[in-house]
Amino acid sequence: MTSHPHNDTIHRDPNGHLDVQRLLSNPTWSVASLLPPKDQQAPTSEVSSKQLHHLLRLSALPPPQDAAEEAQMLSTLSSQLHFVKEIQKVDTTGIEPLRSLRDETAQGEKEAELGLEALKGALGQEEIKGTHHKRIRRKRDKRDGLEGKKWDPLGSAGRRTGRFFVVEGGKDG
Structure with missing residues (x-):
């Protein structure tokens, strides 16, 4: 394989910043070369x-x-x-491995960071339950028409015995 050393000094603007558009407009290699x-x-x-x-x-x-x-x-x-x-x-000597397919620049990391402002809504939905063993729980949503009503899980059971529902087995004999 012929090596194509990449010299990005050619693609820098007068301020020394990398001119990405110019760099990408003139590729130094192609997949076909491999x-x-x-x-x-x-x-x-x-x-x-x-x-x-x-x-x-x-x-x-x-x-x-x-x-x-x-x-x-x-x-x-x-x-x-x-x-x-x-x-x-x-030769990948000195090149840091890719951690993920996302923007890993300092600005990209900062944009992806979750701050307190982003979490306020979720934190507002938490409440502490318990006296001795305190646990943080998510507040339950009040559903329209269900406030004050007790849920009866056996209400739709075909057969029940006491507080249990009965399931017919498929066992022969």
């Missing part, structure tokens, strides 16, 4: 036909219908493996 050349003969596949069928079975994918389709699958898989190997060659 794929095997099209004019090159397909290298002998690193994956055998037996391994391909095993991978397809593990993936719950249908096997190839004929030899031509199998050859195409092996070629595609070989190209994908070549791509992964080229990516693995990239």
Whole structure:
């Protein structure tokens, strides 16, 4: 793989800030540069036909219908493996791993931070219950028409015995 050193000093404005639009308008590499050349003969596949069928079975994918389709699958898989190997060659020394797909700049972190103002509504819905073992509970919403009414869980039971409902078993005999 040919290395394309990235020199962002070319893409800085007079104040020394990175000109992102200019940087992105002139890419220094492409995904195609990581794929095997099209004019090159397909290298002998690193994956055998037996391994391909095993991978397809593990993936719950249908096997190839004929030899031509199998050859195409092996070629595609070989190209994908070549791509992964080229990516693995990239020197990432000194580059911090990506923690997540979000804005990890200082400004992005600040925007994602939850402050007291954002939590006031949720904290206002809490109340402390208990005398000896105090617990924080969420206040229950009053539902229209249900205030003062007692809920009867057995009201719709087909059969009951005392304060229990009876479920018929499917056991034969």
